[in-house]
Structures are given as C-alpha cells and as structure tokens.
Amino acid sequence: MSQLLLDHNTLSAEQISDAIHHHYKIEISPSLKDKVKRNRDFLDQKLSQQDVVIYGINTGFGSLCNVRISDENLGKLQENLVLSHACGMGELVPEEICRTIHLLKIINLSHGYSGIRPELLNKLVDLYNAGITPVIFQQGSLGASGDLAPLAHLSLMLLGKGQVYVNGKITDTNQALIEKGIDIIDLKSKEGLALLNGTQFSLAYATEIITKGQKLLDLSNKIAAMSMDAYVCDIAPFDHLLHDVRPHLGQRKVAQTIYSYLESSGIRNLQRQSVQDPYSFRCVPQVHGASLTAILHAKDVIDTEINSVTDNPIVFDEVDKVLSGGNFHAQPLALILDYLAIALSELGSISERRVYQLINGDRGLPAFLTKYPGLDSGFMIAQYTAASIASQNKQYCTPASIDSIVSSKGQEDHVSMAANAATKCYKVLQNLISLLAIELLTAAQAMEFRRPSVSSPEIEAMITELRAHVPMLEEDRLMHVDMKFAENLVKRWIS
Numbered sequence: 001m002s003q004l005l006l007d008h009n010t011l012s013a014e015q016i017s018d019a020i021h022h023h024y025k026i027e028i029s030p031s032l033k034d035k036v037k038r039n040r041d042f043l044d045q046k047l048s049q050q051d052v053v054i055y056g057i058n059t060g061f062g063s064l065c066n067v068r069i070s071d072e073n074l075g076k077l078q079e080n081l082v083l084s085h086a087c088g089m090g091e092l093v094p095e096e097i098c099r100t101i102h103l104l105k106i107i108n109l110s111h112g113y114s115g116i117r118p119e120l121l122n123k124l125v126d127l128y129n130a131g132i133t134p135v136i137f138q139q140g141s142l143g144a145s146g147d148l149a150p151l152a153h154l155s156l157m158l159l160g161k162g163q164v165y166v167n168g169k170i171t172d173t174n175q176a177l178i179e180k181g182i183d184i185i186d187l188k189s190k191e192g193l194a195l196l197n198g199t200q201f202s203l204a205y206a207t208e209i210i211t212k213g214q215k216l217l218d219l220s221n222k223i224a225a226m227s228m229d230a231y232v233c234d235i236a237p238f239d240h241l242l243h244d245v246r247p248h249l250g251q252r253k254v255a256q257t258i259y260s261y262l263e264s265s266g267i268r269n270l271q272r273q274s275v276q277d278p279y280s281f282r283c284v285p286q287v288h289g290a291s292l293t294a295i296l297h298a299k300d301v302i303d304t305e306i307n308s309v310t311d312n313p314i315v316f317d318e319v320d321k322v323l324s325g326g327n328f329h330a331q332p333l334a335l336i337l338d339y340l341a342i343a344l345s346e347l348g349s350i351s352e353r354r355v356y357q358l359i360n361g362d363r364g365l366p367a368f369l370t371k372y373p374g375l376d377s378g379f380m381i382a383q384y385t386a387a388s389i390a391s392q393n394k395q396y397c398t399p400a401s402i403d404s405i406v407s408s409k410g411q412e413d414h415v416s417m418a419a420n421a422a423t424k425c426y427k428v429l430q431n432l433i434s435l436l437a438i439e440l441l442t443a444a445q446a447m448e449f450r451r452p453s454v455s456s457p458e459i460e461a462m463i464t465e466l467r468a469h470v471p472m473l474e475e476d477r478l479m480h481v482d483m484k485f486a487e488n489l490v491k492r493w494i495s
Contacts, residue, residue, distance in 0.1 A: 006032055013206075042320075082155045095133060147201030157173045206336070226459045295340065338401050348390050358442050393428050444462075
C-alpha cells in the first residue's frame with residue numbers, strides 16, 4: 001500500500017487526487033509532529049498567563065468574540081462549537097470528496113500553526129487510515145469564516161457523533177469507532193475552532209474539479225478532432241503560423257494538439273466540402289485554448305491553497321504572536337471556481353454545436369446520421385439532450401462569488417459563497433462528461449459514413465474502443481443505453 005508522507009513538502013492537486021483514488025495511507029514526519037507539539041506548548045504557556053484573551057480560544061465566536069470564557073469551560077466551549085455548527089443540509093457530498101476534505105484538513109493542521117495537540121492530528125490520521133470518512137452535506141457554508149458547517153460534520157466523528165462512510169456504506173460513527181478500535185477524543189482549547197475554520201470543503205471540490213477538468217480538456221480536443229474529420233474539415237486553421245501571431249499559451253497548445261491528431265488522417269485525401277468551416281470546428285484553438293488558460297490559472301490558485309494555512313487565529317510560536325486575521329476567507333477559491341465553471345461550460349457549449357452540425361444533413365452526411373431518415377430518427381434527440389444539458393450549464397454559470405449575505409450580527413459582513421461556487425461547478429463538470437459522451441457517439445457515427453477512409457491512429461483507436469460495445473447505429477434502438485456506455489467510457493478515460 002502506497003503512502004503520502006507529509007514532511008514540509010509542497011503538494012499538488014494531482015498528488016491529492018492520486019492519494020484519494022489509490023487509497024494511500026497518510027503518514028506525518030517526526031519533524032512536523034515536533035513542530036505541531038512546539039506550537040501547542042507555546043499556546044498552553046500563553047494561556048497560563050493571567051488576563052490573556054485570545055479570540056476563539058478563551059472567547060466566544062463570531063459576534064460573541066468579546067465574551068470571555070472561564071478556563072474550566074475551554075474544552076466544553078470547543079465541543080459546543082462543533083455541535084452547534086453541524087447545521088448542514090441538502091444533498092450528501094460524494095464520498096470521495098468527503099475523504100478529500102478529511103485529507104486536506106489533516107494537511108492544513110500539520111503545518112503547525114493551528115495550536116492543536118499532536119494527539120488530535122494523530123487521531124484524524126488514524127480515522128483516515130482506517131477508512132472512516134465523515135458524512136457531510138452540501139449546504140451550510142458561506143465560504144467565510146471558513147466552511148464552518150461542513151467542517152463541523154467532519155469534526156463530529158472525533159466525538160463519536162454523526163455518521164460516517166465505511167466501505168462505501170453509511171453507518172453510525174460510534175459503532176464504526178468501536179469496530180475499528182478507535183477511541184473518541186476530548187477537544188481542548190482552540191481545537192474545535194481549528195477544525196472548523198478553513199476552506200477545505202470548497203478546496204476539496206476544487207481539487208476534484210481541476211484534476212478531472214484538465215483531463216476533460218485533453219479529451220475535448222481529441223473528440224473535437226474526430227468531429228472535424230467526420231465533417232471533412234480543413235486542417236489549415238490549426239497551422240502554427242496562425243497561432244504564432246496570436247500567441248496565447250492555451251490557444252497555441254490546443255492548435256498544436258489538434259494538428260497532430262489530424263495531420264496523418266486519411267480524410268485529408270477527400271475533397272474539401274467548403275471554403276471555410278463553421279466556428280465550432282475552426283475556432284477550437286481559440287475556444288478550447290481560452291478554457292485551457294483558465295484551467296491553468298485555477299490550478300495555480302488551488303495548488304497554493306492546498307499548501308496554505310487557512311485557520312484563525314494563527315499561532316506563530318517562533319515570534320511569540322497569535323494573530324487573528326482572515327485566512328479562512330475563500331474569495332480566491334470562489335472566483336476561480338466561478339471562472340472554472342464558465343471555462344468548462346464553454347467546452348460543453350461548443351461540443352453541442354459540433355453535434356448539431358454533424359446531424360444537420362450537410363457535407364454528404366445523411367440527416368440525423370441515419371440511413372433511413374423519416375423511418376428512423378437517428379441522432380435527432382441525442383442533440384436535443386445535449387442542448388438541454390448545455391443550457392443547464394449556462395444557468396449554473398451565474399457567479400456565486402458576486403453574492404454576499406451579512407451573518408453573525410454583522411461581524412461577518414462579507415462572505416465569499418465559495419461553497420456554492422464549488423457545488424455548482426462540480427455539476428458543470430458532470431454535465432460536461434455527458435456532453436462529450438454524446439459528441440463521441442455522434443462523431444463516431446458520422447465517421448462510419450466516411451468509410452473506407454480512416455482517420456489518424458489516435459482517433460481510430462477511440463472509435464475501436466467505443467465500437468467494442470456500441471456498434472454503428474444501423475436503425476433506431478434504445479439510445480439511452482448507448483449514451484450511458486459512452487458516458488462511462490469518458491469517465492474511465494479521465495479516471
């Protein structure tokens with residue numbers, strides 16, 4: 001069993017995704033554990049001084065920040081915080097994203113700036129390595145002060161409360177702990193706040209979206225190239241000379257990729273059907289390229305956030321300071337998740353337009369890609385479905401980050417809404433998978449009408465893999481079955 005060692009190392013979204021999907025165990029280096037201990041010892045020493053008041057440690061929270069809590073109630077304060085903030089509603093967060101939230105919280109606390117005990121960090125690692133994953137709900141976070149409600153549901157399992165996933169099934173937390181031989185832990189000063197403050201809910205979604213989104217961008221290019229060949233498109237719009245004089249990084253990379261897919265295609269030998277191709281084919285470098293640029297920018301922000309401390313207050317034992325600030329504010333994630341939603345939606349929007357062009361009865365292709373138009377409807381309604389999904393994605397692209405609702409008696413007067421940006425961007429991602437599956441089916445069907453000409457080896461390999469389970473549509477059959485297989489194939493290609 002592979003492991004992910006946390007040891008002052010910089011981590012990427014890809015590494016987090018690999019750890020989740022390949023079930024890596026987590027280990028924290030002795031040097032990091034020492035750092036966490038020194039940080040906690042400093043905080044304990046600080047609290048032992050008379051008349052020391054530190055937000056969230058011996059005060060109330062939010063607008064109750066000026067209420068001093070007695071020393072004997074500091075532990076109870078932290079437990080109350082977890083219980084009172086576990087207010088999640090709505091649909092369940094997918095299990096693998098819950099597990100990502102858990103991992104990201106471990107990483108965040110392992111930096112040694114949160115004032116927690118090593119025992120708490122070890123307990124989180126034990127739960128993770130035992131395959132105990134918190135059940136978390138999608139609604140409840142404003143994205144400042146951190147993802148409070150979702151992270152409270154994560155924290156419940158430390159107290160033996162709430163529900164967890166074990167082996168893919170939801171079970172009572174206390175029962176799961178008994179079966180795994182793991183004891184509950186009493187929270188001490190600062191620890192409940194350290195668990196709840198942070199951006200790990202939004203960040204977990206962002207991590208999943210960016211790793212899958214990069215792969216979907218690559219797949220979009222390949223499926224678009226198949227559609228281009230099926231439509232007998234000109235390869236000239238992908239010549240590097242065009243893109244050298246407008247040298248956006250994403251545009252140049254996509255043009256180079258498409259050119260490489262089409263250069264060796266036998267379709268090049270067919271007679272050209274038109275002087276110019278529709279934008280949904282000809283402008284793929286510009287459209288896909290802009291989405292690639294957005295993805296690269298978002299990845300930079302997400303990787304930075306993975307390696308950041310988003311707790312509050314933050315304990316700097318080396319310089320004798322405990323600073324209360326706003327690192328929990330998820331505005332950086334809110335903006336790029338809205339940006340990502342638009343970028344991914346555009347990949348789906350232009351994909352649907354290529355589907356429409358392919359079924360339109362142009363360039364020697366039969367209407368709706370069926371041999372018997374009228375008797376058979378062929379791909380007519382597959383395009384309807386693509387259009388409905390593309391339209392839904394556009395609705396999901398209304399930015400969440402432009403909204404803010406005052407909370408906590410005005411103390412939290414500007415919030416990011418990053419959690420809402422995250423959950424709707426995730427829906428856009430899932431919809432894009434469906435849209436690319438429909439284009440894959442449509443382009444492969446159109447290619448059958450170009451036989452005996454063949455495309456490039458890369459394109460033909462995709463068609464062969466699809467055809468192993470989905471034969472050419474000779475006459476109308478239950479299309480949903482074909483579409484679901486293509487969708488599962490796309491998911492496998494990006495896994």
